[in-house]
Each structure stands twice: as structure tokens, then as C-alpha cells.
Amino acid sequence: MNILVIGSGGREHAIIDAIARSPKNAKIYAAPGNAGIAQLAECVNIKDTDVEGVVEFAKKKAIDLVVVGPEAGLAVGMVDALTEAGIKAFGPTKAAAQIEASKEFAKDLMKKYNIPTAGYAVFDDYAKALEYVKKEGCPIVIKYDGLAAGKGVVIAMTLEEADQALKDMLVDDKFGDASVVIEEFLDGPEFSFMCFCDGERVYPMEISQDHKRAYEGDKGPNTGGMGAYSPVPIITKEDLEYSYNNIMVPTAKAMVKEGVPFKGVLYGGLMKTKSGVKVIEFNSRFGDPETEVVLPRLESDIIDIFLDIVDSKKIEEIKWSKDVTLGIVLASKGYPLDYKKGFKITGLDGLDSKVFHMGTKMENGEYFTNGGRVLFVVAKGKTLAEAKEKALADTEKIKCDNLFYRRDIGHRALNK
Numbered sequence: 409m410n411i412l413v414i415g416s417g418g419r420e421h422a423i424i425d426a427i428a429r430s431p432k433n434a435k436i437y438a439a440p441g442n443a444g445i446a447q448l449a450e451c452v453n454i455k456d457t458d459v460e461g462v463v464e465f466a467k468k469k470a471i472d473l474v475v476v477g478p479e480a481g482l483a484v485g486m487v488d489a490l491t492e493a494g495i496k497a498f499g500p501t502k503a504a505a506q507i508e509a510s511k512e513f514a515k516d517l518m519k520k521y522n523i524p525t526a527g528y529a530v531f532d533d534y535a536k537a538l539e540y541v542k543k544e545g546c547p548i549v550i551k552y553d554g555l556a557a558g559k560g561v562v563i564a565m566t567l568e569e570a571d572q573a574l575k576d577m578l579v580d581d582k583f584g585d586a587s588v589v590i591e592e593f594l595d596g597p598e599f600s601f602m603c604f605c606d607g608e609r610v611y612p613m614e615i616s617q618d619h620k621r622a623y624e625g626d627k628g629p630n631t632g633g634m635g636a637y638s639p640v641p642i643i644t645k646e647d648l649e650y651s652y653n654n655i656m657v658p659t660a661k662a663m664v665k666e667g668v669p670f671k672g673v674l675y676g677g678l679m680k681t682k683s684g685v686k687v688i689e690f691n692s693r694f695g696d697p698e699t700e701v702v703l704p705r706l707e708s709d710i711i712d713i714f715l716d717i718v719d720s721k722k723i724e725e726i727k728w729s730k731d732v733t734l735g736i737v738l739a740s741k742g743y744p745l746d747y748k749k750g751f752k753i754t755g756l757d758g759l760d761s762k763v764f765h766m767g768t769k770m771e772n773g774e775y776f777t778n779g780g781r782v783l784f785v786v787a788k789g790k791t792l793a794e795a796k797e798k799a800l801a802d803t804e805k806i807k808c809d810n811l812f813y814r815r816d817i818g819h820r821a822l823n824k
């Protein structure tokens with residue numbers, strides 16, 4: 409079998425790691441991949457949004473399955489183009505990927521089908537938006553209505569902050585020319601509920617919790633994620649059943665009814681509020697860094713799962729290990745704002761933890777930083793405390809002049 413994975417981050421490294429564990433012994437390609445992925449796959453220099461390039465390569469190499477990791481490729485219709493060319497592709501169509509690419513689409517869908525989420529209104533006019541914020545009061549949440557790599561959300565505690573966010577998004581078009589969704593502020597622990605979805609059928613994965621803020625104690629700016637662990641003890645079996653039955657399944661059904669059936673990974677970013685579990689956002693793909701703590705717990709053959717989802721074939725069972733995983737992101741100093749690249753990394757050999765590469769490159773046999781988030785160190789244990797201790801010990805062994813990390817990953821579960 410020939411498998412091509414699109415993307416270049418830790419998520420794709422974890423997907424490829426799971427594919428490499430399959431007894432099928434597939435030949436794996438990655439486009440464009442990274443220095444860590446290169447240990448398991450042949451990296452080819454094609455951009456993750458280059459639809460034509462990917463289709464052409466897949467034909468040339470007789471690829472049996474393409475797995476599209478990042479949202480950008482999905483949003484430009486990579487799965488549609490591959491499917492049209494007769495190549496099996498795991499991931500939603502461009503139309504179904506709107507559930508992530510357009511917050512307005514997602515919110516309207518949830519409203520229409522009574523899926524629990526924060527109250528909201530959509531604006532493209534600055535003055536009207538500001539008037540609404542004044543009426544509703546703070547705290548209030550302002551979201552840019554497009555893809556902004558996890559950085560288009562402002563939790564405004566004061567009217568001044570809200571006003572600044574509206575100016576950035578609607579007057580100065582900081583992320584591009586799109587409207588904003590203004591949302592009611594919700595409070596409570598968050599968790600990531602990813603499900604394999606073949607349109608009709610929804611298969612839950614083990615849940616995880618991301619840490620979005622840059623610094624310890626959940627301080628500082630929002631990032632793509634600074635660490636994660638799985639499972640999440642504060643989320644009960646009842647919470648999960650509720651989330652599956654009242655959020656994930658109805659959303660998949662709603663997508664079918666709307667004529668945009670969702671195939672791939674439907675990711676619910678959920679919050680356990682005092683009035684029940686509610687949707688913060690949907691993503692149309694595996695989460696990053698969640699995937700890197702969830703897939704190491706997968707015991708079933710991921711290639712079978714991907715193929716069954718693509719072919720809409722019923723899956724009997726998906727097996728997960730009872731181990732607990734916890735991972736720590738090493739990010740470039742300055743991330744998520746300005747940061748420099750090209751710093752040498754040593755100490756990666758002989759660690760017990762899995763080290764997923766998020767943004768690295770190799771030159772003359774040495775590793776260098778090549779992104780905002782650089783490495784993700786994931787350890788397994790019987791308990792969360794054990795996994796954390798192992799992950800921290802290995803993180804400390806990695807040497808680089810320009811990386812920082814949080815030492816408090818898992819704190820919401822460990823410091824109760």
C-alpha cells in the first residue's frame with residue numbers, strides 16, 4: 409500500500425506514527441513533512457494547499473490513500489479534487505469543511521438543529537457590532553469569521569478590549585476581509601472530543617484536553633496549543649454520553665440533512681459549563697496537539713479505520729489502551745507573536761517519550777527549529793502524574809537556546 413499524508417506538523421507526525429504501527433507495512437509519503445516525519449516517511453516538497461500538485465503526485469505514485477491533515481488543504485477542496493481523480497482521500501469535502509472554515513456556518517447549523525452552544529450575533533459593520541457589545545456587556549467573545557490559526561478569538565473583559573478587537577477585525581482587516589461572530593462568554597473546563605465520522609456513523613475517540621494559553625497558569629496569549637493529555641478525568645461518563653448523543657451525532661446528522669455529509673474527523677471543542685456541555689467550536693480535522701496524545705493510545709489499525717470511513721463501511725470496534733498520555737510543547741521564544749527560527753536542537757536521541765516534530769528541519773544531520781511550535785514530547789503512564797513526570801524529565805533533556813515550555817500541563821486534573 410502507498411499512503412500519502414498531507415501536512416508538516418506534530419499532528420501529521422502522530423498520524424504517520426500510527427500508520428507505521430499498522431501490520432500492513434505501507435510505504436508512507438508526506439507532503440511536505442518535516443525532519444521528524446522523515447524518519448518514518450519519504451518527504452516530498454509539495455505545499456499542503458497545492459491541490460494540483462498533490463493530485464498529480466498521487467497519480468504518479470499510485471497512492472492508495474491520501475490523509476489530509478491541515479484545515480487549509482480541506483478548505484480549498486483537496487479531498488474533492490482527489491476523489492474526482494479516483495483517489496481515496498480521508499477528510500471532508502470543501503463544503504463540509506465549512507463547519508470549521510466559517511464560524512457563521514457552524515453557529516447557524518447549531519442554532520437550526522438545537523445543538524447547545526453560546527448565544528451569538530454576526531456583524532460586518534463596526535458601528536453596529538460595537539453597539540451590540542455595549543448592549544450585551546462584558547466579558548464577551550469576539551471571533552474573526554475565517555481561518556486564523558487559533559488566533560482570531562478575543563475574550564474581551566472590558567469595552568476597550570472589545571472595541572480594539574472589532575477595529576482590528578472589521579476596520580483594519582487584520583486577518584482578512586470577513587465578518588465577526590460575537591458570542592456570549594461561557595465558563596468551565598474545556599475538552600476536545602474527536603470522532604471518526606463517515607457521514608451517518610460517528611465513532612468516538614478518547615478525549616483530551618489542550619492548553620491554549622502560552623504561559624503557565626493559563627496566562628498570556630492564545631496559541632495553537634502548548635500541551636495536552638488524555639483522558640480527561642473531570643469529564644464524566646455521563647458528560648461524554650451527553651456530548652455524543654446531543655452534540656456529535658446530531659451534528660453529523662444535520663450535515664447530512666443540509667446536503668454536506670461530513671466524512672473525516674469531526675472535532676468538537678466542548679466546554680462543561682454549569683448549564684451543561686456546550687460547543688465552543690467545531691474543527692473539520694484532527695486537533696493539534698490533541699492527536700499526538702490520543703493516537704498513541706489507539707490499538708486498532710488506523711489504515712483500516714481510514715479506509716472504512718472513506719468507503720462508508722461499518723466499523724465494528726475501535727480499541728484504545730488504558731494508558732494515560734501527557735505531552736509538552738516546546739515552542740520558539742516569542743511564540744505566538746514574533747519568533748526566530750534556525751536554532752540548533754540536541755538531546756533528542758534515546759528518550760523514552762515519543763517526540764513528535766511540529767516545526768523542525770534537518771541540515772547536515774543536525775536538527776534546527778523551523779516554526780513557532782517546534783517539538784512535542786509525549787509520555788505514557790499508568791497515571792497522569794506518572795506521565796507528566798516522564799514527559800517533563802525528557803523535555804528537560806532536550807537542549808536548544810530558543811525554546812520555552814510550560815511545566816504545568818495537566819494542572820486542571822492534577823491540582824484538584
Ligand code: AMP
Binds near residue numbers: 526549558598620
Ligand atoms: P475557538 O477558536 O473558537 O476555539 O476559541 C479559542 C478559545 O477561546 C477557546 O478554546 C476558549 O478557551 C475561548 N473561547 C472561545 N469561545 C468562547 C466563549 N464563548 N466563552 C468563553 N471562552 C471562549
Ligand code: GLY
Binds near residue numbers: 698
Ligand atoms: N488544538 C486546537 C486545534 O487543533 O484546533
